[in-house]
Amino acid sequence: MGKRGGKRQGRGGAGGGGRGGGQRSIRTDYSEVAKANVLYEQYYNELGLVEDSERDEFWTALRRDLPNSFRFTGSKGHALPVQQLLKDRYIPEITSIEHNGELVNPPNAISWFPNQLAWQMTTPKNVVRKFPPFASFQKFLVSETSVGNISRQEVVSMIPPLLMDVKPGMTVLDLCAAPGSKAAQLIEMVHGGEEARTRKVIRRIKMDQGQERSPDGRFTEEQMEEEEQIGDWSDDGRTTGLLIANDADYKRSHMLIHQMKRLNSPNLIVTNHDATMFPSIKLPSGPTREDGGTRNKYLKFDRILADVPCSGDGTCRKNINVWKDWNPGNALGLFSTQVRILVRALQMLKVGGRVVYSTCSMNPVENEAVVATAIDRCGGMSKVDIIDCSSALPELRGRQGLSDWKVMDKQGRIWPSWQAVEEEKTQNGEEGLGRLSEFMFPSTKREEAFSLDRCMRVYGHLQDTGAFFIAVLEKKIEIKTRPEAEPRKAEPEPTSIMDVVNEIEAKTTNGSDPLEKIEAADKIVPPQTDEYAEGVSAAARQNKENAPSTSITAVKREHDAETDAAMATKRLKSRDGIEVGDPAPQGEEDRQVHWPPPPAAQLDASRPETQNSLPSPAPPLGNNTKQFNKNKQPFEEPFKYLDPDQPDLQSIYEFYDLSPKFPRDRFMVRNALGHPSKTIYYTSALARAILTANASSGIKFVHCGVKVFVKQDVQSAEVCRWRIQSEGLPVLEAWVGEKRVVRLWKRSTLRTLLVEMFPKVDGDGWKGLGEIGERVRDVGMGCCVLRIEKGEGEDSFRWDHGPFFFPSKTHSVTLADFHPRSERMVLPLWRSLHSLNLMLPKEDRRAMLLRLYNEDTPLMDHSKDRFHNNSKPQSSADGKDEPDVVKDEPDAIKDEEEAVDADLNDEMAGKGEGDDGNTAAAATGKDVEMEIEENGAGDEEIDDDVRPDALKEEVDDGI
Numbered sequence: 001m002g003k004r005g006g007k008r009q010g011r012g013g014a015g016g017g018g019r020g021g022g023q024r025s026i027r028t029d030y031s032e033v034a035k036a037n038v039l040y041e042q043y044y045n046e047l048g049l050v051e052d053s054e055r056d057e058f059w060t061a062l063r064r065d066l067p068n069s070f071r072f073t074g075s076k077g078h079a080l081p082v083q084q085l086l087k088d089r090y091i092p093e094i095t096s097i098e099h100n101g102e103l104v105n106p107p108n109a110i111s112w113f114p115n116q117l118a119w120q121m122t123t124p125k126n127v128v129r130k131f132p133p134f135a136s137f138q139k140f141l142v143s144e145t146s147v148g149n150i151s152r153q154e155v156v157s158m159i160p161p162l163l164m165d166v167k168p169g170m171t172v173l174d175l176c177a178a179p180g181s182k183a184a185q186l187i188e189m190v191h192g193g194e195e196a197r198t199r200k201v202i203r204r205i206k207m208d209q210g211q212e213r214s215p216d217g218r219f220t221e222e223q224m225e226e227e228e229q230i231g232d233w234s235d236d237g238r239t240t241g242l243l244i245a246n247d248a249d250y251k252r253s254h255m256l257i258h259q260m261k262r263l264n265s266p267n268l269i270v271t272n273h274d275a276t277m278f279p280s281i282k283l284p285s286g287p288t289r290e291d292g293g294t295r296n297k298y299l300k301f302d303r304i305l306a307d308v309p310c311s312g313d314g315t316c317r318k319n320i321n322v323w324k325d326w327n328p329g330n331a332l333g334l335f336s337t338q339v340r341i342l343v344r345a346l347q348m349l350k351v352g353g354r355v356v357y358s359t360c361s362m363n364p365v366e367n368e369a370v371v372a373t374a375i376d377r378c379g380g381m382s383k384v385d386i387i388d389c390s391s392a393l394p395e396l397r398g399r400q401g402l403s404d405w406k407v408m409d410k411q412g413r414i415w416p417s418w419q420a421v422e423e424e425k426t427q428n429g430e431e432g433l434g435r436l437s438e439f440m441f442p443s444t445k446r447e448e449a450f451s452l453d454r455c456m457r458v459y460g461h462l463q464d465t466g467a468f469f470i471a472v473l474e475k476k477i478e479i480k481t482r483p484e485a486e487p488r489k490a491e492p493e494p495t496s497i498m499d500v501v502n503e504i505e506a507k508t509t510n511g512s513d514p515l516e517k518i519e520a521a522d523k524i525v526p527p528q529t530d531e532y533a534e535g536v537s538a539a540a541r542q543n544k545e546n547a548p549s550t551s552i553t554a555v556k557r558e559h560d561a562e563t564d565a566a567m568a569t570k571r572l573k574s575r576d577g578i579e580v581g582d583p584a585p586q587g588e589e590d591r592q593v594h595w596p597p598p599p600a601a602q603l604d605a606s607r608p609e610t611q612n613s614l615p616s617p618a619p620p621l622g623n624n625t626k627q628f629n630k631n632k633q634p635f636e637e638p639f640k641y642l643d644p645d646q647p648d649l650q651s652i653y654e655f656y657d658l659s660p661k662f663p664r665d666r667f668m669v670r671n672a673l674g675h676p677s678k679t680i681y682y683t684s685a686l687a688r689a690i691l692t693a694n695a696s697s698g699i700k701f702v703h704c705g706v707k708v709f710v711k712q713d714v715q716s717a718e719v720c721r722w723r724i725q726s727e728g729l730p731v732l733e734a735w736v737g738e739k740r741v742v743r744l745w746k747r748s749t750l751r752t753l754l755v756e757m758f759p760k761v762d763g764d765g766w767k768g769l770g771e772i773g774e775r776v777r778d779v780g781m782g783c784c785v786l787r788i789e790k791g792e793g794e795d796s797f798r799w800d801h802g803p804f805f806f807p808s809k810t811h812s813v814t815l816a817d818f819h820p821r822s823e824r825m826v827l828p829l830w831r832s833l834h835s836l837n838l839m840l841p842k843e844d845r846r847a848m849l850l851r852l853y854n855e856d857t858p859l860m861d862h863s864k865d866r867f868h869n870n871s872k873p874q875s876s877a878d879g880k881d882e883p884d885v886v887k888d889e890p891d892a893i894k895d896e897e898e899a900v901d902a903d904l905n906d907e908m909a910g911k912g913e914g915d916d917g918n919t920a921a922a923a924t925g926k927d928v929e930m931e932i933e934e935n936g937a938g939d940e941e942i943d944d945d946v947r948p949d950a951l952k953e954e955v956d957d958g959i
């Protein structure tokens with residue numbers, strides 16, 4: 001789909017890095033842009049995208065404003081209750097609103113989206129924002145969007161993830177993922193059914209221990225059964241799958257992190273690579289070779305999304321600049337990047353796996369031509385098939401892909417075939433034809449022409465949406481990709497030993513001895529042709545095409561000043577036994593080298609390698625001194641896994657009575673020393689394996705892990721200074737022992753805790769805390785887990801027909817969920833010497849008050865009553881935590897309470913990714929916020945699929 005960012009210029013572009021990042025644009029006055037463009041209309045009319053009788057409707061729809069759309073996010077058990085609130089509380093309200101003398105149309109559910117979790121609304125945004133009767137609906141949208149329960153997403157952009165058929169436990173790659181609307185859908189699918197599985201496992205454990213309480217009220221038995229069918233149980237019900245979300249644009253990859261972090265998945269890794277050269281990811285142990293050594297094993301994916309950068313001309317309903325700026329050169333300039341991304345995706349796919357290719361462009365050069373060329377380069381349709389998904393979403397109205405098309409050159413001339421172009425070149429020269437290639441035209445191969453109609457085209461007039469293109473490809477057997485410069489062939493040549501030998505002879509060995517060559521040959525000769533059909537010579541040729549300056553000798557000549565870095569890269573070579581620039585060994589064919597070596601590689605050379613740590617890219621940290629690499633990007637903090645017996649972890653296990661069944665080898669920190677100084681993260685087992693095995697690969701991992709514990713200034717040495725972080729609660733809570741659990745069942749008590757920050761517990765204060773009063777008086781200081789349960793009586797949370805039932809002021813509201821990010825009705829609580837506090841950011845408190853009580857009561861902060869001094873919590877000069885001291889009581893309480901509050905609000909502001917605030921996220925946090933603000937996340941939509949002007953510039957320049 002189109003590269004986004006229509007409201008702002010300069011977000012980098014195809015190929016990664018891009019130009020012009022960070023420039024501010026002058027906003028377009030949309031009323032002045034005429035919705036007409038001669039070439040745009042002429043080309044699509046001539047292609048005959050729709051029947052003549054439909055043509056008016058087609059263009060009329062493209063000139064109309066796009067309805068607003070949004071999606072309820074999270075697992076099914078999590079998203080459905082918030083959707084229910086829309087149906088029960090807000091739709092009846094909206095249905096009675098009159099605007100300009102007419103009743104407004106309420107939002108309606110998208111018929112083809114499962115479980116009615118996607119909605120759209122034709123009332124213009126500015127009416128919803130400004131017309132008073134919409135105020136409470138607008139508040140709901142803003143509040144739920146800000147806590148991540150609603151995602152504003154264009155309807156057509158929701159289609160590709162649905163067609164990927166992701167099953168829980170799968171390994172999934174999203175190659176062009178920022179800002180993350182589709183990645184969010186994908187991670188939800190990866191986690192499908194996890195909630196019910198974990199619940200069942202815990203119930204079993206508790207029953208074994210004779211501790212089982214009343215059955216959990218979240219699901220009906222029927223729902224439980226349905227959920228339990230899904231996924232594997234190998235990790236106590238936790239999902240074993242993985243999503244790697246990647247984007248080439250550094251800043252946008254941090255927007256992606258910002259969006260994805262709200263989903264709190266330990267099964268997510270974010271990377272920052274050019275997708276055309278996405279690096280192969282090593283797995284920890286490969287099969288044993290005959291000589292006793294181990295063969296490197298690389299991750300292949302079950303599903304890959306290639307939602308590529310495109311001209312985005314299908315977004316003209318919301319990105320009005322398309323009318324002004326459309327020119328045929330845009331698509332021509334993007335074609336080869338799109339093909340490379342798709343070919344790379346197919347290389348990394350498992351046999352039997354799916355790649356979904358999508359764009360928000362209508363141009364066949366970016367769509368069918370890319371699909372046909374990529375399939376051709378992979379050996380044809382016997383290797384890669386196009387799957388007919390026309391009935392996968394029965395209510396979705398789309399059209400077949402084109403089997404035949406013409407191409408418009410950059411001067412606006414329309415060519416029926418490549419032959420015609422060649423004739424013109426012979427007769428009149430190449431002027432204006434330079435960007436055209438044979439591959440942009442329909443292939444003459446009949447099988448391909450037949451199959452391209454299995455692609456899907458969505459047009460605006462069919463269901464009042466933007467336009468979109470989707471192709472679902474399946475890999476039938478292993479492939480050997482043909483270099484892009486070679487003309488089309490009927491069948492690819494089989495890989496021969498001579499290919500391999502020639503390849504090795506041809507490569508720059510940089511003085512490697514013959515033995516090394518032989519070893520390399522040994523690694524790359526395919527023992528089983530089918531299994532390793534991704535031919536080495538083809539892969540190596542492709543490496544060269546895509547990364548022409550990767551040979552060390554060549555680079556060294558050009559970059560004498562870079563000797564140290566080059567040496568680091570050489571050491572990489574000797575450690576892995578693979579030379580930079582080598583054809584990749586068997587099973588590693590897709591490995592790409594990066595120049596200049598990424599920061600991880602540079603620093604790796606100067607530090608001892610430990611088995612479970614990634615190399616530190618950054619010099620010693622402290623005082624928030626930001627370190628930047630050559631490309632002016634801040635260094636990423638390394639990922640270091642903690643020894644399960646590490647003393648801080650031991651204190652955590654003991655204080656929280658954490659079940660021994662909870663995995664203890666997945667706790668990780670992000671600092672060079674591998675010391676738990678401020679934050680402890682948790683990742684899935686596969687994420688751990690990947691981060692560890694690729695420690696010295698130079699792969700740019702920019703995010704992984706859910707914050708589970710944050711260090712807290714405490715008033716007593718008895719108290720565990722690691723509090724559970726709210727986003728880590730879903731991962732941990734079920735495994736926390738009873739001694740740190742508080743149970744609540746009255747609505748009024750929860751309301752008090754939401755409205756009042758730091759209510760008093762000491763003296764008689766606990767008496768004002770209802771059913772939890774005595775428990776919180778006695779529980780002991782530190783962090784607790786607050787469970788909300790069903791109870792009896794008027795003021796209770798009740799379990800009636802499945803979900804909890806809350807009578808609200810005006811409507812009956814069914815709701816199963818309390819905490820916007822939690823899958824269970826559990827919240828983190830902090831008991832200090834004199835008071836109690838729900839550890840929730842203010843935004844979350846407000847969202848819950850609105851959702852559960854239909855109130856926007858102002859919050860009361862009792863700590864402010866008691867301490868008039870607003871100073872920040874103390875920290876030592878080097879930015880590290882204070883030593884463990886017991887302070888004067890009032891000071892200690894003030895510090896503690898303010899620290900909790902400050903941390904929570906920092907989190908809401910997207911700060912503090914790394915331990916010391918020295919990470920890229922922290923460095924760019926403000927920019928990311930600004931960008932999101934500009935795009936309107938929070939109370940406005942992040943425009944999806946909008947083509948930025950920077951990309952256009954690059955396309956115009958032929959990049």
Ligand SMILES: C[S@@+](CC[C@H](N)C(=O)[O-])C[C@H]1O[C@@H](n2cnc3c(N)ncnc32)[C@H](O)[C@@H]1O
Pocket residue numbers: 001002003004012013014015016157175176177178179180181182183246247248249252273274275276307308309310337944945
């Ligand atoms: C259409 S947008 C992706 C939208 C995203 N899938 C979503 O649903 O939110 C295309 C993205 O591709 C990125 N991009 C451009 N060229 C790339 C490349 N060569 N490799 C990887 N990403 C690239 C852009 O930075 C942009 O974020």
